[in-house]
Amino acid sequence: MLNLVLLPVLGIFLLLIIFSGIFIVKQQTSAIIERFGKFTSIRSSGLQLKVPLIDQVAGRINLKVQQLDVLVETKTKDNVFVKLKISVQFQVIKNNVYDAFYKLESPHDQITSYVFDVVRAEVPKMKLDDVFERKDDIAIAVNRELNEAMEDYGYDIIKTLVTDIDPDVQVKSAMNRINAAEREKVAAEYDAEADRIRIVAKARAEAESKRLQGQGIADQRREIARGLEESVDVLNNVGINSQEASALIVVTQHYDTLQAIGEETNSNLILLPNSPQAGSDMLNNMVASFTASNQIGEAMKEYNRKQASEKKKNGSDDDINE
Template identity: 80%
Template sequence: MIETYVIIFIVAVLILSGLFVVKQQTIAVIERFGKYVRTNSPGLNLKVPLIEKVAGRVSLRIQQLDVIVETKTKDDVFVQLKISVQFQILKEKVYDAFYKLQNPHDQITAYIFDVVRAEVPKMILDDVFEKKDDIAIAIQRELKEAMLDYGYDIVKALVTDIDPDSQVKQAMNRINAAEREKVAAQFEGDAQRILIVEKAKAEAESKRLQGQGIADQRREIARGLEESVDVLNNVGINSQEASALIVVTQHYDTLQSIGEHVNSNLILLPNSPQAGSDMLNNMVASFTASNQIGEAMKKANDKKDSKN
């Protein structure tokens, strides 16, 4: 009886030792006496106890490798590029991925260094920033072709960071600051120019309206004088007497207007009624002389035309 229990126990232990679990998105590689036999999928699996063993487990998940590469651009600027490569093992090529490469990360890193140091020295620094997607595409293309034989698929390659030398970065920051100051100065100049133009337009409009107002004022004054002369003529006062009366009236109205300002320092000389009469006589004399000169010039032009 005891021997039977012992045998049953040993058999149970052997069976249990042959059971193993494979996690999701993982493939187990089974060897028999050191030789590859098969791969087992996720779930509960069974191997032959003492004969077969799990040589290793291969993850089918997408993995990421970050590599920093230092190189020199075409314009002799040292720059560090951070490359992120996403890759995964192909399910149908688990054997190649497990047995052909001992350290796939080193292999991928070597290819990244080779591609970056072949592409970046062809570009100036500004082009490296502008064409980082082209660099990433070149890395992905080269890696995909090289790593496919080893069972690896390159999902994506990204240039995640570009870090020039510190002195170059300081120079770039100064250039950017100068450009921004230049743009700000241009905007300020445009704004100042607009203000000057608008101010000139406003002043021109003000002068135009002021001139129009003065013209309207003089037109109304003339109309009022004309009406005043007509009224005075109707009561038997001739034009010269009417003009004298209007001048005297305007003279006293002006004196009254000046007297209304308490702190006024203006002195009107002469301020007698005779001054208004003298001014009228001078105006009449000027008008008469002007008419005589005009008539003389007209006669001279007529004689000249008749001779021709």
């Protein structure tokens, strides 16, 4: 009766022992097997077997690419405190799982120490502006130092990035003010250039307008003169002499001017003589002005001829005396 009770118990115990020797290793993971505390083997992903009660899984190593973010505070060459965020991407070398498990207790602390050492050696050599411009050089220096140090522990440094540079708050505010002032300066220069272009374009347009206006006035006066000439010729053909024809034309234009002024309701007050004698007086004044102008012109020509003759005579006398 006792045997009937013990047999199922022993069977269950044996099954538990057998199943304890079966274990699963996930993808991109390696398992470290120890026997009585001593390393035995490394098992890769899949269904694995070990000796029950003797072998044990001492640990598992992640073979995926991992990332560690390290925040380092240091001082630049121009005495500005700055915080740099360094992102280190690393991975356990598949063939060096033993070294990664047994040689290094805390890889994160080790990587952090090397990052601090390199950053605090490189950044103090640079000014703040150079830190922003040469952040790739800092990342390369950190990556090179980490690769040399961590390779002995079975780790491969995939990539090192400087993901953030954060200066002191006061320095950052000053930089923002400088940047804003520089942008305002550029904007003012563009506004001034735009104003200059508008002024030049307006001046050119006004000059062109005046030129065309002057050309139009000249053409208008030319056509008026031609029309007056034709009118005088027509009047001469019907027996009216040139002086009478001119007087008639002046009187006609005088009344045309009065009519044009009268039609403008918004015109200012202008007092003009409206008798027929006004046109005749205007013509006489014009003729007198032209006559006086011609007389002055002839007198000036005669004076210039006398002056030239005297200079020529004096020059001849000087030649004889010599």
